[in-house]
Amino acid sequence: MAMRGISDIIFKVEKLAVIIIIPVMLLAMVFDIIFRYFVQSPLIWAQELTLYTFVWCSFIGASMSIKTKEAVAVNLLVDKINPKLRNVLIVAGLIVSALFSIFIFYLSINWITNPNILLQKSITTQTPMIFMYICIPISLLFMSIHFLSWFLESLRFTRAGKVIE
Known part of the structure; x- marks a missing residue:
């Protein structure tokens, strides 16, 4: 139950982050279009901000899809077999997915703590790239927690003789 509670709190944080990030991305795109085509003076920072917010939304959205059990999956085989084998x-599959996300989380931490990565700056605004790169380990940590929560829930379903949805 504790893991499910943690997963639920993380999901609320993810929703809040997306609620904030998407309008920022939209406004940056609109301002970029207005200034580029109507004022003839493109905003240097707008494209970069749009790109970074898009990357953040993509990674957070991937984690959210795990929590809501709407991640892309191939169910052709699983839907055709008996409930116990299913x-x-x-x-x-949840064990493999959780282990994989934990392993990639570990690799991403090693990657972003590399001094060369920590010193990188964006081309146009000279913003430290760590602000964009940090979304990778954060989303992988969140995915891992969602997978572990789903795994524990699945074990409870299996012990109760129910079919996992």
Whole structure:
């Protein structure tokens, strides 16, 4: 239950982040279009901000899709087999997915703590690139927690003899 509570809190934080980031991205795009085509003076920072907010939304959205169980999946085989084997395959898939996201999280931490990465700055605004890169380990940590929560929930379903959805 504790893992589910943590996952729920993270999901609320993700929703809040997306609610803030998407309008910022939209406003940056609109200002860039207005200044580029109507004022004939493009905003240097607008394209960069749009790109960074898009990357953040993509990674956060990927994590949110795990929590809501709407991530892209191929269910052709799983939908055709009996419920007991289905539960085993789903639990196995969740274990592999959780381990994979934890491993990639570990690699991303090693990557962003590299001094060369920490010193990188964006081309136009000279903003430290760590502000964009940090979304990778954050979203992978959130994904890992969502996967572990889903895994524990699936174990409870399996023990109760229910079919995992």
